[in-house]
Amino acid sequence: MKNKLEHRLPILQSSLPPFERMIPYLAHIENNRCHSNFGKLFNLFEQRMADLLQIPRDNLVMVCNGTLALQTGLMAMGIDKDKYCLMPSWTFSATPASAMLAGLRPLFLDVDLDTQALTPALVKQFLAHDHVPIEEIGAVMVVSPFGYPIPRAEWDAFTAETKIPVMIDAAASFDAVHRLPQMRPGATPMMVSLHGTKIFGIGEGGMLLSSDVDLISRVKGMSNFGFDVSRTSSYLGTNAKMSEYQAGIGLAVLDAWDEIREKRLAVTSNYITMFDQLGLKSWLSIDWLSSTCNVLVSGLAELARDYMLDQNIESRIWWNKGCHTYPAYQGLPKELRLLNTEYLSQAMLGLPFSIDTNQDVIAMIGDRLADFLAVNANKQFTAKEKATYC
Numbered sequence: 001m002k003n004k005l006e007h008r009l010p011i012l013q014s015s016l017p018p019f020e021r022m023i024p025y026l027a028h029i030e031n032n033r034c035h036s037n038f039g040k041l042f043n044l045f046e047q048r049m050a051d052l053l054q055i056p057r058d059n060l061v062m063v064c065n066g067t068l069a070l071q072t073g074l075m076a077m078g079i080d081k082d083k084y085c086l087m088p089s090w091t092f093s094a095t096p097a098s099a100m101l102a103g104l105r106p107l108f109l110d111v112d113l114d115t116q117a118l119t120p121a122l123v124k125q126f127l128a129h130d131h132v133p134i135e136e137i138g139a140v141m142v143v144s145p146f147g148y149p150i151p152r153a154e155w156d157a158f159t160a161e162t163k164i165p166v167m168i169d170a171a172a173s174f175d176a177v178h179r180l181p182q183m184r185p186g187a188t189p190m191m192v193s194l195h196g197t198k199i200f201g202i203g204e205g206g207m208l209l210s211s212d213v214d215l216i217s218r219v220k221g222m223s224n225f226g227f228d229v230s231r232t233s234s235y236l237g238t239n240a241k242m243s244e245y246q247a248g249i250g251l252a253v254l255d256a257w258d259e260i261r262e263k264r265l266a267v268t269s270n271y272i273t274m275f276d277q278l279g280l281k282s283w284l285s286i287d288w289l290s291s292t293c294n295v296l297v298s299g300l301a302e303l304a305r306d307y308m309l310d311q312n313i314e315s316r317i318w319w320n321k322g323c324h325t326y327p328a329y330q331g332l333p334k335e336l337r338l339l340n341t342e343y344l345s346q347a348m349l350g351l352p353f354s355i356d357t358n359q360d361v362i363a364m365i366g367d368r369l370a371d372f373l374a375v376n377a378n379k380q381f382t383a384k385e386k387a388t389y390c
């Protein structure tokens with residue numbers, strides 16, 4: 001029996017650049033006595049982020065968090081109230097919450113097993129069965145699972161064909177958006193979260209990206225009570241502004257971005273090596289860095305989580321059993337069978353993954369996981385059981 005760790009290893013630790021790198025920006029805020037309302041740092045952060053992503057500044061708007069970017073984005077799309085918003089159940093709670101707060105009714109669909117995401121083919125298949133009259137569908141919200149790239153152009157084409165607007169919840173996809181051609185911002189709006197646990201983390205923050213400059217401009221207005229220049233509300237809005245503090249930290253992260261990515265890449269590569277050695281399939285890539293580390297443990301996720309906790313290692317089934325099982329969303333419509341969602345909820349286990357998770361820690365996690373699997377291999381899904389899901 002191996003000794004369990006003395007201190008609990010956390011699943012994630014938020015990390016920001018060292019304090020010294022933030023001080024010039026914090027000093028600027030104090031000297032200018034401007035703390036919010038689209039101040040100088042906000043404008044600089046938006047511009048420098050647009051430069052990094054190589055998009056025009058008016059294709060991007062920064063807000064105070066990703067959830068409000070989704071909500072204001074959906075509101076700005078002008079969808080009639082109470083229409084359905086088709087979305088995966090296999091997502092974080094912010095996806096249905098933002099749709100409901102924007103006046104839409106989530107309708108949960110199952111995801112594709114290989115990509116863990118909705119695909120245009122899956123949605124069209126659902127529409128073809130006439131479960132819901134097409135005129136009652138207001139939008140589709142597609143989710144990039146744990147940063148996995150979503151082929152944006154396919155969703156542009158889906159909207160052109162069906163006239164149904166699409167929003168991409170790409171909360172964890174900063175790196176994919178930055179690096180991969182298929183995730184370059186375009187017509188279909190995409191939300192990227194800048195929460196402290198994300199790869200480009202600033203504490204709290206979010207951005208909406210789209211080549212639809214009118215949409216981006218409306219979201220910016222909505223983030224500030226729908227005010228026009230005369231400070232009267234031209235349309236319904238809220239307070240979703242990014243403060244100067246958030247922008248200042250964002251600028252410090254931009255200054256250090258290359259170093260941050262290098263460190264994240266090293267942690268990712270070390271994990272991939274460990275998984276390869278154990279013959280395990282993970283949900284990690286060095287082409288698009290994620291902010292979470294999921295390993296596939298077919299049918300054993302809950303058992304493995306309990307075992308790891310016993311070893312003082314935190315792990316997580318990030319999206320539990322899917323949003324359709326949460327009390328807040330009980331009674332919302334869903335596809336009859338959400339088999340892939342059920343399968344993934346028993347197969348995906350999130351392991352400790354922070355910018356400073358070192359090679360020794362990763363080896364120790366691998367060692368404990370191997371012990372667990374050696375004892376429990378017979379409890380994994382059989383090929384037959386798996387076939388009922390996939």
Ligand SMILES: Cc1ncc(COP(=O)(O)O)c(C=O)c1O
Nearest residue numbers: 065066067092094171193195206
């Ligand atoms: C899929 C998904 N959507 C939305 C969000 C919400 O982003 P934020 O925390 O910036 O509000 C998250 C956050 O983790 C997420 O994972």
